[in-house]
Amino acid sequence: MKQELEILLPPEVAFDEFARYEAILRQAGLRPGEADFVHLLRRSIDARGRQPLVRLRAEVYRGAPPRELFGPWFQYPSVAGARRTVLIVGAGPAGLFAALRCIELGLKPIVLERGKDVRARRRDLAAINKEQTVDPDSNYCFGEGGAGTYSDGKLYTRATKRGDVGRVLRRLVQHGATPDILVDAHPHIGTNKLPDVVRALREAIAEAGGEVRFGARVTDFILENNQLRGVVLADGAALTADATVLATGHSARDIYELLHRRGVLIEAKPFALGVRVEHPQELIDRAQYRRPERGLLPAASYALVQQTEVQGRQRGVFSFCMCPGGFIVPAATAPGEVVVNGMSPSRRDSRFANSGIVAAVELEDLDVAQHGALAGLRFQQALEQRACQAAGSTQRAPAQLLGDFLKNKPSAQLLETSYQPGLVSVRMDDVLGAPLAERLRQGFTSFGRKIPGYATNAAQIVGVESRTSAPVRIPRDQHTLQHPVVQGLFPCGEGAGYAGGIVSAAMDGERVAEAIAAQW
Ligand code: FAD
Numbered sequence: 001m002k003q004e005l006e007i008l009l010p011p012e013v014a015f016d017e018f019a020r021y022e023a024i025l026r027q028a029g030l031r032p033g034e035a036d037f038v039h040l041l042r043r044s045i046d047a048r049g050r051q052p053l054v055r056l057r058a059e060v061y062r063g064a065p066p067r068e069l070f071g072p073w074f075q076y077p078s079v080a081g082a083r084r085t086v087l088i089v090g091a092g093p094a095g096l097f098a099a100l101r102c103i104e105l106g107l108k109p110i111v112l113e114r115g116k117d118v119r120a121r122r123r124d125l126a127a128i129n130k131e132q133t134v135d136p137d138s139n140y141c142f143g144e145g146g147a148g149t150y151s152d153g154k155l156y157t158r159a160t161k162r163g164d165v166g167r168v169l170r171r172l173v174q175h176g177a178t179p180d181i182l183v184d185a186h187p188h189i190g191t192n193k194l195p196d197v198v199r200a201l202r203e204a205i206a207e208a209g210g211e212v213r214f215g216a217r218v219t220d221f222i223l224e225n226n227q228l229r230g231v232v233l234a235d236g237a238a239l240t241a242d243a244t245v246l247a248t249g250h251s252a253r254d255i256y257e258l259l260h261r262r263g264v265l266i267e268a269k270p271f272a273l274g275v276r277v278e279h280p281q282e283l284i285d286r287a288q289y290r291r292p293e294r295g296l297l298p299a300a301s302y303a304l305v306q307q308t309e310v311q312g313r314q315r316g317v318f319s320f321c322m323c324p325g326g327f328i329v330p331a332a333t334a335p336g337e338v339v340v341n342g343m344s345p346s347r348r349d350s351r352f353a354n355s356g357i358v359a360a361v362e363l364e365d366l367d368v369a370q371h372g373a374l375a376g377l378r379f380q381q382a383l384e385q386r387a388c389q390a391a392g393s394t395q396r397a398p399a400q401l402l403g404d405f406l407k408n409k410p411s412a413q414l415l416e417t418s419y420q421p422g423l424v425s426v427r428m429d430d431v432l433g434a435p436l437a438e439r440l441r442q443g444f445t446s447f448g449r450k451i452p453g454y455a456t457n458a459a460q461i462v463g464v465e466s467r468t469s470a471p472v473r474i475p476r477d478q479h480t481l482q483h484p485v486v487q488g489l490f491p492c493g494e495g496a497g498y499a500g501g502i503v504s505a506a507m508d509g510e511r512v513a514e515a516i517a518a519q520w
Contacts (some may be wrong), residue, residue, distance in 0.1 A: 076103045079106060088333060090493070099111050110241070116137075126361040135479055142251070153190050159503075175200035244489055246492060250471070281300075287300075288301075299353065308439045315361075341356070346456050396468045400455060414460055469497075482515070
């Protein structure tokens with residue numbers, strides 16, 4: 001027999017396994033020992049009242065619970081001798097999940113990844129932080145697991161209609177992620193745990209007879225009469241297949257340039273950019289939980305949005321990829337540019353809270369007449385190069401105290417930061433340009449009214465947060481998911497404009513694999 005219930009508990013009870021078990025049984029009208037299994041379905045923090053509480057939804061079983069609660073949920077048949085091969089360019093969430101779904105559908109995936117495996121990649125990240133050198137094939141965006149590996153590993157998505165979120169989460173759990181992600185309203189894995197999960201996904205592909213090749217940068221397409229026959233790698237090797245999944249992420253500028261050069265239809269697309277703001281985590285905890293210490297509660301987060309108007313144009317300014325208890329990281333993919341992003345460990349226990357604060361960029365804000373489909377990319381690139389030059393042409397990032405930025409006055413001194421390459425005090429207006437700076441000022445001013453202490457010199461802004469989503473869309477037919485002109489080309493994931501985060505990219509990978517299988 002199964003009973004489902006919802007209960008609100010103080011954190012001291014909710015995060016203590018035995019106290020929680022007793023409280024749930026009490027609510028179910030049972031005594032300890034009278035239930036065979038308590039299964040948590042959902043856990044969220046309710047901070048609206050005077051005291052923050054933890055809201056739990058649970059199932060109480062009397063008698064054995066069904067076996068499918070515990071997995072394993074996925075089995076991968078051998079595709080070593082499969083008749084059909086799919087080339088998958090990019091080993092980010094889209095590419096890896098496309099590969100696993102291909103295997104389930106009897107297709108052999110060959111994943112081509114320009115970067116290195118997670119272990120070797122770590123050394124290149126250390127070099128960015130310590131020696132200020134960026135390897136264009138191995139960095140925070142490129143390498144095994146894609147941009148999602150050294151990230152916060154936040155796993156919530158608003159794109160719930162675009163695929164099976166639960167299936168993505170269960171697959172991650174089967175390959176080593178904490179089962180908490182199946183329960184938490186805002187699940188995350190953490191940058192310390194993600195590399196092992198990513199490695200396990202790759203091992204599952206290889207064990208089933210698929211392939212994952214590192215150091216395999218695609219530099220050209222084999223195109224014949226609007227049919228994509230395969231790809232050419234940097235070392236000159238040519239690989240052919242009837243289907244090629246292009247899952248190269250939003251930072252593969254050379255791929256956008258290649259598509260443009262080879263005359264493959266692509267389009268400029270709206271995106272967003274701005275800065276990353278860093279606060280003491282304590283300040284955010286106090287404001288969100290309304291008590292001096294957060295105790296057992298997780299590091300508090302926020303989501304903010306404000307409509308702004310500059311030069312008669314209305315644009316949203318919003319928080320993006322907020323990382324409680326995290327670090328700001330250097331996410332450039334080439335020397336000569338500075339790009340910031342955020343990540344956090346599973347315990348979210350750093351002293352800093354950071355978040356992207358970005359403004360929407362629409363096509364009318366871009367010089368489409370001059371740059372065509374690459375207009376957004378050029379806009380991003382120019383901003384990133386200005387950021388780099390303003391801070392001394394290394395990976396040090398330009399920064400300004402937030403209160404000073406609001407008054408447009410230079411900061412004599414900056415605060416301590418989690419950004420390892422270091423900060424340089426700069427008037428951020430000089431980097432962002434007046435219209436974007438003004439938009440962000442309007443946004444920050446409004447956020448300061450929502451969170452006490454937010455828009456003050458207790459915080460600093462760091463630039464630039466420019467890789468929020470792809471500035472280009474690679475079109476595809478909505479049914480076949482194939483490029484409308486080039487047969488055999490399946491644009492996929494964030495880089496093609498069909499995802500915005502780890503889960504939505506993974507779901508898109510699965511969808512594309514299903515679309516390919518359906519056509520064969
Ligand atoms: P990507 O992950 O970008 O993968 C593309 C892959 O293609 C890369 O590995 C790249 O090396 C490879 N590639 C590119 N060009 C070539 C080529 N020519 N040949 C061969 N391979 C190539 N999202 C969240 O949902 N939650 C988060 O907490 C989060 N935090 C983030 C933190 C950071 C620091 C960053 C950078 C991103 C974060 N994101 C987060 C965004 C998330 O990582 C992306 O949305 C997601 O990874 C997109 O998946 P994808 O597979 O489409 O592309």
